[in-house]
Amino acid sequence: MFLTSEVYVPIEARLNSIWRNQLHSLRENLKFEWGRYDALWLPRNLFNEQKQRGLPSAMNDLGSAHGIFIIDPSQNSDELRIGGANLQLAYDYLIIYTFWIEVSHRRKSLGRKLLDEVEQFGRKNSKRRILLSTFEFQDGLQFWKACGFNEVGRVEDYPEGQRLIYLHKRL
Numbered sequence: 001m002f003l004t005s006e007v008y009v010p011i012e013a014r015l016n017s018i019w020r021n022q023l024h025s026l027r028e029n030l031k032f033e034w035g036r037y038d039a040l041w042l043p044r045n046l047f048n049e050q051k052q053r054g055l056p057s058a059m060n061d062l063g064s065a066h067g068i069f070i071i072d073p074s075q076n077s078d079e080l081r082i083g084g085a086n087l088q089l090a091y092d093y094l095i096i097y098t099f100w101i102e103v104s105h106r107r108k109s110l111g112r113k114l115l116d117e118v119e120q121f122g123r124k125n126s127k128r129r130i131l132l133s134t135f136e137f138q139d140g141l142q143f144w145k146a147c148g149f150n151e152v153g154r155v156e157d158y159p160e161g162q163r164l165i166y167l168h169k170r171l
């Protein structure tokens with residue numbers, strides 16, 4: 001059966017009205033949920049959508065989030081952790097989000113040792129570059145430059161009066 005324009009237009013109008021009602025009802029009943037920050041749930045969904053549209057092959061691996069801690073076995077307290085890093089493997093990158101050594105243990109090459117571990121982990125997982133950002137005022141900038149990182153970008157006034165620096169290193 002062919003739909004003539006006299007039949008088709010009213011059907012289309014009716015469907016549009018049903019769809020508009022459903023959309024209205026969805027908007028009216030929407031709920032928002034505040035929760036724990038999940039580093040991968042949203043990126044994974046975005047990634048899956050993009051994958052269906054056809055991603056450049058270098059972007060085929062969204063990766064995973066990891067944490068590494070430095071443990072001091074000589075400490076008797078429960079708090080054995082004296083530093084560590086939070087990072088993500090994504091595409092051919094290892095991205096460092098947080099990198100920290102406890103104050104009393106600084107300038108003893110622990111930062112370098114931790115970075116060695118992180119770099120080895122990256123290579124083992126076929127990653128070829130490291131990317132991170134740090135504030136200019138932090139000790140980090142001198143540390144990263146001493147460890148072979150190059151500045152690749154900066155965000156001025158983040159926050160007001162401060163500067164965020166992006167650093168990069170090839171593995």
Ligand SMILES: CC(C)(COP(=O)(O)OP(=O)(O)OC[C@H]1O[C@@H](n2cnc3c(N)ncnc32)[C@H](O)[C@@H]1OP(=O)(O)O)[C@@H](O)C(=O)NCCC(=O)NCCS
Nearest residue numbers: 099100101106107108109110111112138139140142143146
């Ligand atoms: C940045 C940080 C991780 C360095 O850790 P660390 O264990 O003290 O670093 P290392 O002892 O391995 O230092 C390696 C080299 O980095 C450079 N460096 C490290 N800290 C420095 C500082 N405060 N000023 C100047 N150079 C510094 C030096 O060249 C040093 O070599 P040297 O000690 O032989 O001179 C530590 O200071 C820290 O946790 N800072 C607070 C958090 C932070 O800024 N994190 C990075 C941003 S994500």
